[in-house]
Structure formats: structure tokens, C-alpha cells
Amino acid sequence: xxxxxxxxxxxxxxxxxxxxxxxxxxxxxxxxxxxxxxxxxxxxxxxxxxxxxxxxxxxxxxxxxxxxxxxxxxxxxxxxxxxxxxxxxxxxxxxxxxxxxxxxxxxxxxxxxxxxxxxxxxxxxxxxxxxxxxxxxxxxxxxxxxxxxxxxxxxxxxxxxxxxxxxxxxxxxxxxxxxxxxxxxxxxxxxxxxxxxxxxxxxxxxxxxxxxxxxxxxxxxxxxxxxxxxxxxxxxxxxxxxxxxxxxxxxxxxxxxxxxxxxxxxxxxxxxxxxxxxxxxxxxxxxxxxxxxxxxxxxxxxxxxxxxxxxxxxxxxxxxxxxxxxxxxxxxxx
Numbered sequence: 087x088x089x090x091x092x093x094x095x096x097x098x099x100x101x102x103x104x105x106x107x108x109x110x111x112x113x114x115x116x117x118x119x120x121x122x123x124x125x126x127x128x129x130x131x132x133x134x135x136x137x138x139x140x141x142x143x144x145x146x147x148x149x150x151x152x153x154x155x156x157x158x159x160x161x162x163x164x165x166x167x168x169x170x171x172x173x174x175x176x177x178x179x180x181x182x183x184x185x186x187x188x189x190x191x192x193x194x195x196x197x198x199x200x201x202x203x204x205x206x207x208x209x210x211x212x213x214x215x216x217x218x219x220x221x222x223x224x225x226x227x228x229x230x231x232x233x234x235x236x237x238x239x240x241x242x243x244x245x246x247x248x249x250x251x252x253x254x255x256x257x258x259x260x261x262x263x264x265x266x267x268x269x270x271x272x273x274x275x276x277x278x279x280x281x282x283x284x285x286x287x288x289x290x291x292x293x294x295x296x297x298x299x300x301x302x303x304x305x306x307x308x309x310x311x312x313x314x315x316x317x318x319x320x321x322x323x324x325x326x327x328x329x330x331x332x333x334x335x336x337x338x339x340x341x342x343x344x345x346x347x348x349x350x351x352x353x354x355x356x357x358x359x360x361x362x363x364x365x366x367x368x369x370x371x372x373x374x375x376x377x378x379x380x381x382x383x384x385x386x387x388x389x390x391x392x393x394x395x396x397x398x399x400x401x402x403x404x405x406x407x408x409x410x411x412x413x414x415x416x417x418x419x420x
Contacts, residue, residue, distance in 0.1 A: 094162025100138040102168035104229035110148045111259040118151045119158040126151045128308040139233040151379040158182045170368040171196025177211040191221040196370040197377035204274045224277045226332040228342040235261040241329035243267040263280035276330045281371030283307040285349035286398050292353020306419045313390035345371040375399050393418040
């Protein structure tokens with residue numbers, strides 16, 4: 087596989103900025119789609135993203151930035167998608183450049199809310215790309231720790247394992263270690279579900295539950311994740327690997343977790359709307375909760391048991407009292 091493939095990043099949030107930082111450790115230049123022209127101008131003058139990970143300084147010689155998504159897509163062989171799922175479809179709908187020869191790596195940790203599809207499923211089912219052209223970049227890894235160059239781990243999944251290895255080489259550096267996987271569906275679902283469970287952990291903390299309950303909640307969450315993923319795509323996988331359990335733990339416990347923070351505010355009595363207004367970043371788990379709940383319901387009587395997803399859904403979509411919902415949840419955990 088050629089080493090001269092051009093890489094483009096679609097998105098400009100914290101995770102997109104972290105990915106740009108990682109790539110700049112290894113490649114001479116990257117293409118970067120940033121929707122806001124003022125942000126491009128700011129980075130061009132100040133060498134950092136003013137809104138996200140502002141401590142990360144870029145060498146402008148390594149960046150080609152443009153606010154026209156089609157320009158970036160046309161000039162890139164590999165596209166890394168890092169737009170929050172709530173805005174993803176509207177951005178993808180802007181693309182008029184043919185994608186049939188592109189390689190897509192999804193770094194979105196959410197489901198497309200308009201159709202309950204994973205990003206990989208969208209590119210396969212709607213755009214018509216072969217599964218070998220689609221990959222996933224997942225954690226456990228927080229963008230904030232990448233900015234601090236704290237040792238972090240990524241899992242790169244693709245049906246074409248050579249492409250997974252290629253992307254691993256592009257992202258690996260002294261503070262990033264990568265492993266590869268062929269479980270593109272499972273790792274992508276895990277990246278989605280762990281945000282829901284992090285909201286649950288945050289709600290529990292906001293309600294005053296302690297570490298003992300949190301450990302039981304996380305233990306049940308990984309088993310629930312296993313059941314959910316197995317229902318959607320059955321293959322041999324070890325749910326204790328870092329792409330599943332590790333990503334769940336860091337998102338459920340870390341102070342950097344925006345989903346845990348969002349849940350914590352809900353547990354303390356904030357409304358969903360007021361909690362969102364307090365945050366300047368998207369809590370992907372909010373959108374993922376409804377999508378996961380609806381997907382589970384589609385399975386009818388054969389659906390996997392998902393008491394934690396159901397509890398979070400009742401709290402943030404049905405405005406049920408968090409205290410009473412979680413009190414009932416405690417009797418369903420073991």
C-alpha cells in the first residue's frame with residue numbers, strides 16, 4: 087500500500103483537533119475541513135484552535151485548511167470523519183465529490199440520529215462503499231490527554247487489516263499506542279454505548295451514589311454492552327479488550343468525560359436543556375441514548391436486556407425523575 091495517500095480530517099472539534107495533532111507527528115501535511123472560516127483565520131494567525139485544545143500548537147506548513155468540504159474531500163484519499171453525530175448528516179449531504187475510491191475512517195462516537203445508523207453503516211448502505219474501505223478509530227482515549235501528551239491507546243478497526251495497520255502507523259507516536267481489530271461494527275457500537283453508560287454514571291454521582299454502586303453499574307454496563315453488540319453483529323470478540331471495556335471505564339470515570347459531566351448535572355437536578363446550555367461541547371450520549379433505545383425496541387421479544395439504556399432514556403427523553411428511575415434500576419443490577 088502506498089505511503090503517499092493524502093489524509094483529510096472532516097471536523098474541527100476537540101477530537102478532530104487531537105487527531106490532527108497525532109497525524110502531524112508522522113505526516114508532512116494534512117487536509118483539514120473546518121466549517122467556520124473565522125476559525126481557519128484564527129488558526130492561521132495564532133497556530134492553535136481557539137475553541138478546542140487551545141494548548142496544542144500547529145506548524146502551519148503541515149496544515150491545508152478549507153471551509154469547503156468538497157475541496158478537502160477531493161484532495162484527500164483517506165477521510166477521517168470527526169463531526170458530532172447530531173450534525174453529521176447535514177455535513178455529509180454537502181458532499182458532491184464521488185466517494186467510491188475513498189477510504190473512510192470513522193472517529194465519530196455516535197449514531198446518526200436521522201436513521202439510527204452507525205457511520206460505517208451509512209457509508210456502506212447509503213453511499214455504497216465496500217466494507218474494506220471503511221474503518222473505525224476508537225479509544226480509550228480522551229482528546230484532553232492527547233493535548234497533554236499523556237500516554238494513550240487507540241484501537242483501529244477495519245475489515246482490511248492492512249489498512250488498519252496503515253492508519254495505526256499514521257497515528258502512533260511516543261504518547262499514542264495503537265492496536266488493530268477487524269470488528270468494525272462491534273468497536274463502533276462500543277464507542278457509542280459507552281457514552282450512554284457514562285451518562286448513567288454521571289446521574290448516579292449527581293444523585294449521591296458512591297463508588298460501590300458505580301462499580302456495580304460499570305460491571306453491569308459491560309455485560310449489557312456485550313448483549314447489545316452481540317444482537318447487532320455476532321462475531322468472536324473479547325469484550326474485556328480496551329476498545330470495549332477500557333473505553334467504557336475511561337468514559338465512565340474520567341473528569342474529562344463530557345457525558346459523565348452531562349449526567350452529573352442531570353442527577354443534581356438540571357433539566358436536559360439547561361445542562362446542554364452549560365456545556366460548550368456535544369454530549370454524544372444524549373443522541374445515542376434515543377438511537378440505542380429505538381434499535382433495541384426494533385428487536386421485539388428477542389431484544390437484548392438493556393436496563394441501563396432504558397433508565398437513561400426515561401430520565402433524559404421522558405423527563406422521569408432521576409431518583410425514582412435509578413432507585414428502580416438498583417434492583418435490576420447485580
